[in-house]
Amino acid sequence: MRFLKLIAVSAAVLALAAPAAAQQKVYRIGAAVYGLKGEFMQLWANALKEHPAVKDGSVKITVFDGKYDAQTQNNQFDTMITQKFDGILFVPIDSQAGAQAVDKAVAAKIPVVGSNARVNSEKLVSYVGSDDTVAGALEAETVIKAMGGKGNVLIIEGPIGQSAQIERRKGNQTVVARYRDVNVLEMKTANWSRAEALALMENWLTVHAGKIHGIIGQNDEMALGAIDALKARGLSPKSIPVAGIDGISDAIKAVKEGTMVSILQDAQGQAQGGLDVLLRHLVGPGYKPRASVWEDYAREGLHWGDGTARQYNVPWTRITLQNADALLVKRSK
Incomplete structure (x- = not known):
């Protein structure tokens, strides 16, 4: 009888531990960007690293510099596939050539979300950028x-x-x-x-x-x-x-x-919004978005919904004498 009780207690402990273990999974995400020479993509990459899920350690980000070359990006996808990354954020240098890379990743069961620049592939989970x-x-x-x-x-x-x-x-x-x-x-x-x-x-x-x-x-x-x-x-x-x-x-x-x-063009909104959408795909319906972009542009029509839309367009903002200083201050933080 004692033996049976021990089995029952052990099973109960394992059942309780299972959800906690699932929550502790660290997602390995690759960010394949077309190039990091210019400030905009540097802003995009840095903003991605500031996403709450990256900051708290539940996501590990690796940024790949595509050096403005489609073949380099294609090779980087091979690396991410070989290393079994959980997901990929993709900013392609070439909308057509990038489709081959997406196809390979999806065939390897690695979901891809586009951000900032589009790729001609129906296999993307979603696109988070601007028109x-x-x-x-x-x-x-x-x-x-x-x-x-x-x-x-x-x-x-x-x-x-x-x-x-x-x-x-x-x-x-x-x-x-x-x-x-x-x-x-x-x-x-x-x-x-x-x-x-x-x-x-x-x-x-x-x-x-x-x-x-x-x-x-x-x-x-x-x-x-x-x-x-x-x-x-x-x-x-x-x-x-x-x-x-x-x-x-x-x-x-x-x-x-x-x-x-x-x-x-809101680099932070595109990068962090893209990671939210990718995590929604990986984690499931229980995932709640953590990027500020969904609140920042709610009045302008950008809505999370259930996180499964095929496309999210982050609105543009005209730079004026009235908002220029505030934008620079925000960037310096």
Whole structure:
């Protein structure tokens, strides 16, 4: 009888211990980002590491620098598959090439959530980013209005084939098409790079001397490179409107100086929101979101629901003289 009682007690202890053991699981998540040279992706990666689940140790994050190369990202997926990661957050450099990497991970039963840049795969669990077509339209509209609705504009593009470049171009061109007196002088890539944009702009200032009336940079780094080129030629950026996207620190300061306009892309919201969605998939219906993004943008229509939506669009924020200081203070914390 005593023996049977011991068995019953042991079974009860194991039953009680099982849920606790399940709660103690540490999820190994890989974050495959297209590149870490620019400030925006650095902000994204740093924000991911500040997610409450990472801070309390229930998630272990490994960030992989894709070095702006699709094959490098593909190889990094092989590494995560071999090492049996629990899930992957993916910011692809190429929307089409990245699909192969997603397919491999899903075949290995590793769920993938896209963030910031899209990949052409129906096998993603979800996508947490922002609508780049909207941002492209906003920046083009701002520049063209500052030009008085007429004149010659330059468009500096991101890496050809990345979703942000494709969608921001669409937004740019949709707006330009509405103005019959606006002409696109040049539209070329500078690969999100300030240095490449500087070199490109230096050439354009020679080829199109005196004929440039506005500059649309598909991200802040490239817009700032264009501004550097203008200043080097003794031209005032205040006389040639320049726009960018992302809201990196130098861009916010430039907005304060009146030398450019920019639109904030919420790196923290995209990264931490993406991790919440991935954890919901891994943990199950009992998972409660821990990122602040769901409260920050609730009034603007971003809702968690049950955490299983195929897409979550984090709203854009125009950077103004009224909010610039607050944004910089928040970033310094």
